[in-house]
Amino acid sequence: DTAVSQTPKYLVTQMGNxxxxxxxxxxxxxxxxxxxxDSKKFLKIMFSYNNKELIINETVPNRFxxxxxxxxxxxxxxxxxxxGDSAVYFCASSQEWDRGLFFGPGTRLTxx
Amino acid sequence: DAKxxxxxxxxxxxxxxxxxxxxxxxxxGNEYVYWYRQIHxxxxxxxxHGLKNNETNEMASLIITEDRKSSTxxxxxxxxxxxxxxxxxxxxxxxxxxxxFGKGITLSVRP
Numbered sequence: 001d002t003a004v005s006q007t008p009k010y011l012v013t014q015m016g017n018x019x020x021x022x023x024x025x026x027x028x029x030x031x032x033x034x035x036x037x038d039s040k041k042f043l044k045i046m047f048s049y050n051n052k053e054l055i056i057n058e059t060v061p062n063r064f065x066x067x068x069x070x071x072x073x074x075x076x077x078x079x080x081x082x083x084g085d086s087a088v089y090f091c092a093s094s095q096e097w098d099r100g101l102f103f104g105p106g107t108r109l110t111x112x
Numbered sequence: 113d114a115k116x117x118x119x120x121x122x123x124x125x126x127x128x129x130x131x132x133x134x135x136x137x138x139x140x141g142n143e144y145v146y147w148y149r150q151i152h153x154x155x156x157x158x159x160x161h162g163l164k165n166n167e168t169n170e171m172a173s174l175i176i177t178e179d180r181k182s183s184t185x186x187x188x189x190x191x192x193x194x195x196x197x198x199x200x201x202x203x204x205x206x207x208x209x210x211x212x213f214g215k216g217i218t219l220s221v222r223p
Binding site for chain 1: 146197199207212
């Protein structure tokens with residue numbers, strides 16, 4: 001059973017398009033996150049939601065909009081995709097802030 | 113959040129203990145030390161965390177110095193599958209505290 005799942009695994013699209021990445025966790029965790037890993041392999045936090053409420057919002061272009069329909073889901077919608085958005089996006093969840101984060105397998109986004 | 117310093121890489125022989133060092137000399141009293149690893153092309157994996165006491169779980173042991181300015185992650189019997197990038201992270205308290213990843217240390221386990 002997959003704890004944190006993401007769809008799709010790979011996403012190839014043209015500049016200017018709008019796309020979404022979905023994330024679901026079946027761990028019953030209260031907090032979910034989005035991280036971005038660029039070509040240099042740096043992992044950076046983008047957003048964090050706790051019980052559907054946004055609690056961390058890093059300096060991310062407003063083309064990126066997270067949406068949490070319920071505690072088990074945190075989707076990432078990206079408008080007007082740019083070349084620099086190409087990266088691997090990881091979703092994660094945790095039960096409490098001081099517990100370990102469980103990461104999903106990642107979504108590799110390629111913008112052409 | 114305090115920063116950490118790790119060597120860029122190290123290797124060890126399969127079956128031997130791997131001791132991964134981390135310096136966090138500016139850590140605050142209420143900040144935790146976390147260790148994660150990322151095996152190639154996979155999502156990061158939580159290993160262990162601690163505040164000031166040494167911790168052990170089924171994956172590893174975490175040794176934190178008394179002054180808390182450094183720590184060591186110990187993989188007691190490294191296997192080839194332990195080859196990965198290991199991240200030492202210092203994290204503050206509260207729901208809005210961030211888990212900030214640095215460059216990590218690349219551990220290569222050789223046969």
